[in-house]
Amino acid sequence: MKARVHVMLKNGVLDPQGEAVRHALGSLGFDGVSGVRQGKVIDLDLTETDADKARASVTEMCEKLLANTVIESYTIELG
Incomplete structure (x- = not known):
């Protein structure tokens, strides 16, 4: 069985990498x-x-290692 885990910073947590990507996209002309x-x-x-x-x-893997549950949330897809 395959599992896919998506890990994202929780809302309200600053995302400096995301902001750097947004800035770079603007520099490349993607102003929208x-x-x-x-x-x-x-x-x-x-x-x-x-x-x-x-x-x-x-879920146990996420809680123990794959996600920092203090600042990150995760979703699991099984297939």
Whole structure:
């Protein structure tokens, strides 16, 4: 089973990388961009075949390592 985790900074947390991208886009002539939030995507290949168990395992991975839950939120997609 495959899992994809999307990790983003929570709303209200400053995103200096996103702001740098927004500024760079403006410098390249893309003036219509008023905000950018940058995150990360993590793809996992799991041996688990039960979706509920896989989701529980990936959630634990996120809580312990993949996301800093104080400032980041995450979503999990299973496929």
